[in-house]
């Protein structure tokens with residue numbers, strides 16, 4: 001047995017004993033594996049499991065997903081972030097069903113679909129069809145960097161290519177899907193970022209970083225010099241007889257197509273004049289009586305920090321425009337609309353109290 005064969009056999013053996021009992025591991029249906037892969041790009045397994053079960057319950061197959069609306073899919077996805085991924089899933093489903101196709105299980109067909117990159121196509125095709133594809137997530141990068149003591153940064157193309165080449169060479173002849181999942185699990189449970197279980201590691205004799213004890217400095221990652229932008233978003237709670245005014249977001253950003261309250265972005269605090277201007281753009285006629293801050297909260301995104309202010313607007317007169325971008329939604333129906341997480345969290349509190 002070669003060293004590479006020994007490596008994959010030891011990892012597969014470890015997996016047999018330590019495999020986590022996850023719902024998507026009970027199937028080889030490409031549709032379900034696709035759903036799990038896209039969800040797990042967004043969140044940890046613990047939170048992702050509930051989203052997966054709910055998504056599969058709501059859309060058990062490609063056909064049911066294809067018949068859904070954007071709003072329903074976004075509602076199921078609410079809180080996961082990167083909402084364009086959910087829209088891509090819906091559009092892929094519609095396209096495949098229209099072409100009378102089932103969800104593909106091979107890399108060449110998968111990679112043609114919108115929102116499916118090398119990682120996801122490799123994962124689905126290796127799990128469902130045993131295609132010889134290496135799957136590299138952060139866990140695999142860490143394990144391979146340590147075992148082969150790779151000093152090239154893993155967030156640069158040279159390091160990525162090197163690790164991809166090694167990982168591909170290590171693939172076993174069969175059970176490729178299991179092996180790929182095993183290596184990711186091994187990184188996530190055993191060869192962890194902090195306190196890897198080196199003492200009881202089945203591959204410690206092969207691990208170069210263990211031998212020279214530089215584990216904590218592998219993998220190497222170049223720090224990006226990024227300063228996050230801070231934004232102040234003022235949301236206006238305008239209601240009328242147990243109805244709330246909301247609007248659909250059309251801006252091309254991560255919250256595109258979700259719903260929100262009318263919003264004013266400011267550099268610093270809000271001013272009376274800005275609220276008047278905003279109401280004038282939304283309503284035909286109005287009389288502003290008061291505006292009161294009822295909640296201030298923060299939300300961190302990967303690229304920016306958001307300060308969110310919720311202002312209760314009181315008016316003595318409110319006349320709607322004939323054609324308006326606003327939707328007037330009864331309080332009890334608001335929860336049916338998909339909102340960005342910090343807004344839905346606030347609305348849940350507000351509409352209950």
Ligand code: SF4
Nearest residue numbers: 191196198201207210
């Ligand atoms: S010996 Fe330690 S660092 Fe090396 S693979 Fe095993 S757990 Fe990871």
